[in-house]
Amino acid sequence: MERIAVVGLGAMGAPIARRLLGQGCEVTVWNRSPERGAAPAEAGATVAGTPADAARGAEAVIVMVSDPDALREVTEGGHGIAAGAGPGSVVVQMSTVSPAAVTRLARVLPPGVEVLDAPVLGSVGEAAAGELRILVGGPQALVDRCRPLLERLGSPLHLGAVGAGTAAKLVANNVLFGVLGVLGESLALGGALGLRPDALYEALGVTPLAAQAERRRPAVEAADYPARFALALARKDADLVAAAADKLGLDLGLTAAARAWLAGAEQAGRAGQDYSAVLAHILEQATKEVRR
Numbered sequence: 001m002e003r004i005a006v007v008g009l010g011a012m013g014a015p016i017a018r019r020l021l022g023q024g025c026e027v028t029v030w031n032r033s034p035e036r037g038a039a040p041a042e043a044g045a046t047v048a049g050t051p052a053d054a055a056r057g058a059e060a061v062i063v064m065v066s067d068p069d070a071l072r073e074v075t076e077g078g079h080g081i082a083a084g085a086g087p088g089s090v091v092v093q094m095s096t097v098s099p100a101a102v103t104r105l106a107r108v109l110p111p112g113v114e115v116l117d118a119p120v121l122g123s124v125g126e127a128a129a130g131e132l133r134i135l136v137g138g139p140q141a142l143v144d145r146c147r148p149l150l151e152r153l154g155s156p157l158h159l160g161a162v163g164a165g166t167a168a169k170l171v172a173n174n175v176l177f178g179v180l181g182v183l184g185e186s187l188a189l190g191g192a193l194g195l196r197p198d199a200l201y202e203a204l205g206v207t208p209l210a211a212q213a214e215r216r217r218p219a220v221e222a223a224d225y226p227a228r229f230a231l232a233l234a235r236k237d238a239d240l241v242a243a244a245a246d247k248l249g250l251d252l253g254l255t256a257a258a259r260a261w262l263a264g265a266e267q268a269g270r271a272g273q274d275y276s277a278v279l280a281h282i283l284e285q286a287t288k289e290v291r292r
């Protein structure tokens with residue numbers, strides 16, 4: 001697959017397009033805010049006027065937009081991908097959305113256009129370096145056909161039929177948010193109990209949180225959380241998890257608590273910071289009484 005369209009040029013879509021250009025692919029891009037097409041165009045991409053135009057003639061259309069509503073906007077209607085994608089092509093859906101959104105996408109595509117469910121783990125740096133973990137759902141023959149493209153972007157992990165990739169992505173982010181929540185609360189607890197920071201991080205280093213504690217320490221100590229994965233998007237993912245759990249009748253208390261921390265941080269004005277800024281929010285809120 002050499003003729004690729006990339007729809008959505010945000011924090012993740014832009015480096016994906018750049019990576020594919022660097023790998024010698026013929027890339028066509030589209031983004032809702034047209035100014036984001038300028039950098040890929042300079043790097044050799046063709047800029048399309050609509051998602052349908054981007055899809056026309058492409059062997060694969062990578063979609064990397066915010067959420068289920070955005071996915072619907074770029075795929076459906078007269079200007080959507082479904083209107084332009086030709087038989088034999090594939091829509092590689094990499095955004096983090098709900099299982100229902102993936103099912104709907106498969107339904108709206110015309111006959112002969114397949115969907116590969118392929119959300120990703122890893123962030124901006126991994127996208128630029130072609131080191132994403134790609135959680136793949138789809139039929140074996142389609143996965144085999146798409147493997148060379150996926151391997152330009154990272155390591156595909158084939159997990160089952162369409163829907164399995166998105167289900168796995170929700171599980172993985174649920175873990176991440178829970179871990180950040182318990183890390184933030186443990187930092188607050190240790191500090192309030194009077195542990196020096198070095199001792200606190202040393203203690204965390206012998207727990208299952210060791211890797212995250214070490215990774216997040218510089219940001220926590222500098223109180224600086226430059227956005228790679230915006231906190232508003234993490235809250236969106238926590239909502240997707242909550243909605244999926246609700247629909248299944250699952251009662252997930254820790255999941256709900258982690259979501260509440262993210263929603264609180266967003267309401268406190270941290271929507272545009274990195275999602276790890278939830279740690280700063282937890283430290284502020286949990287120790288409010290102690291500081292009085």
Ligand SMILES: NC(=O)c1ccc[n+]([C@@H]2O[C@H](COP(=O)([O-])OP(=O)(O)OC[C@H]3O[C@@H](n4cnc5c(N)ncnc54)[C@H](OP(=O)(O)O)[C@@H]3O)[C@@H](O)[C@H]2O)c1
Nearest residue numbers: 008009010011012032033065066070073095096123228229
């Ligand atoms: N950033 C990460 O580290 C990371 C890691 C793994 C997965 N993800 C997931 O990957 C996806 C993209 O994340 P990102 O960080 O690249 O987000 P982002 O920087 O906020 O970019 C979002 C993209 O979606 C587009 N978009 C939003 N609403 C739209 C609509 N209604 N119609 C058309 N386009 C719309 C935006 O267009 P405009 O430019 O016009 O706003 C932009 O291109 C999300 O599902 C996110 O959860 C992100």
